[in-house]
Every structure is written in C-alpha cells, then in structure tokens.
Amino acid sequence: KRGYLLYGPPGTGKSSLIAAIANYLKFDVYDLEFSNITSDADLRRLLMSTKNRSYILVIEDIDCSIDLPDRTKNRAVYGHSRSRDQDRLTLGGLLNFIDGLWSSIGDERVIIFTTNHKEKLDPALLRPGRMDKHIHMSYLTIESFKVLATNYLEIYDLNNYDCFQEIQELIESVQVTTAE
Numbered sequence: 001k002r003g004y005l006l007y008g009p010p011g012t013g014k015s016s017l018i019a020a021i022a023n024y025l026k027f028d029v030y031d032l033e034f035s036n037i038t039s040d041a042d043l044r045r046l047l048m049s050t051k052n053r054s055y056i057l058v059i060e061d062i063d064c065s066i067d068l069p070d071r072t073k074n075r076a077v078y079g080h081s082r083s084r085d086q087d088r089l090t091l092g093g094l095l096n097f098i099d100g101l102w103s104s105i106g107d108e109r110v111i112i113f114t115t116n117h118k119e120k121l122d123p124a125l126l127r128p129g130r131m132d133k134h135i136h137m138s139y140l141t142i143e144s145f146k147v148l149a150t151n152y153l154e155i156y157d158l159n160n161y162d163c164f165q166e167i168q169e170l171i172e173s174v175q176v177t178t179a180e
Contacts, residue, residue, distance in 0.1 A: 001109045003098060003130050007118040008137035011177035014114045017137070018058055027110065028055045040093030047097060054108040062113045063120040091122060098130045139175045142168050148178065 006014040022029045037043055098111060113131060115121060125131060145167070149155040158164040170176075 001099075001111070003111045003132050004113070005118065005121075005126065005131040005134045006112060006114045006137055007134065008116070009139065009175075009177060010116055011179035012137035012139065013178045014137050015060070016178075017135075018056065018112055018114075021110070021112070022056050025054075025056070025110075027108075028053065029058060030055055031058045031060065034059075034089070037089055039088055040090055040096070043089070043093055043097045056110045056112060058112050058114070060114045061116065062125070063115045063117045091124065095124055095130065098125075140171055140178050140180075142171050144178065145171055 006017060008014065018029070021027075032046070037046070113125075118126075118134070126134070146158055149158055155161070158167075
C-alpha cells in the first residue's frame with residue numbers, strides 16, 4: 001500500500017494525474033465521500049468491502065471534506081472515550097484506516113489525497129507511512145507548456161513558432177494553471 005498527497009492550486013492537474021495513474025496501473029478508482037461516512041466503524045466496513053481488489057482510493061480536498069477537531073482540544077473538552085469515538089468519525093479512525101492493522105488486509109492499494117491547502121492538514125496525516133510522497137502541483141511553467149505542446153499538439157520545437165516568445169512572456173508574467 002502507498003499513500004500520496006497531491007497539493008497545489010485548483011486546476012493544476014491533480015485529478016488528471018490520478019486518472020493517468022489509474023490508467024497506467026489498470027486499477028479501479030474509488031472516490032471516498034466523507035459526507036457518507038459518519039463513524040470510524042463506517043470506515044472499517046468500507047475497507048473490509050474492498051479487500052481482495054487492487055484499487056486507488058481517492059480522497060479529494062481532504063482539508064475541506066472532513067471536519068476533524070484538533071486532537072488536544074478534543075481530549076480536553078470531551079475526555080477520551082472509545083465508545084464515543086466509534087460513534088463518530090475521528091482523526092484516529094482515519095489514521096487507522098490509512099495505515100493501521102485493518103488497512104493491511106487485501107491486495108494492492110494506493111490512497112491519494114488531494115488538497116489546495118497542505119498547511120491545514122494535521123501533521124499526523126502527513127508523515128511517511130501514511131502519505132509517502134508529497135507532490136506539489138504548481139502553476140504552469142514554460143517547461144510544462146512545452147511538454148503539453150509536444151504531447152497534445154505534436155509540436156516538437158516551439159522556437160520555430162512566431163508566437164512562442166509571446167506565449168513564454170505571458171506564462172512567466174501571470175499565474176496560470178494547465179486547465180486554463
């Protein structure tokens with residue numbers, strides 16, 4: 001099992017990269033919607049239903065899609081109760097889902113998280129073993145534009161095009177995404 005974090009501004013290709021990875025690996029893709037998950041037990045049931053499959057589990061916009069209270073505040077205000085935790089979705093439940101004992105059941109699994117705001121994520125989510133690779137998806141650069149032009153337009157030498165200098169100046173002067 002592997003965990004990846006794709007982070008960066010909206011429109012920089014995070015979802016497109018996930019689709020390309022799934023296509024390359026020939027894995028099924030499951031998009032985890034936390035609006036349908038209300039407890040740690042729900043997460044465990046979901047994980048058990050995917051055993052014996054090779055898949056990519058996508059949790060998009062993790063910073064927005066799940067509201068986990070700060071762990072230290074949670075213990076101070078509510079105390080620590082295992083039965084209470086099982087009735088709701090907790091950070092501990094999510095961490096166990098990602099790399100705990102229950103997560104070792106089944107075939108090959110890749111979890112990919114996306115976020116526009118890496119700094120909002122709990123450090124426990126970011127550590128190696130949970131999110132093994134952090135990949136920054138940045139704004140368009142002239143180098144990435146050249147790759148896109150080659151791959152999609154079959155233009156192999158942009159320097160031969162009159163408008164290339166203008167395109168280069170525009171890309172360098174504004175923050176533009178690959179989607180734009």
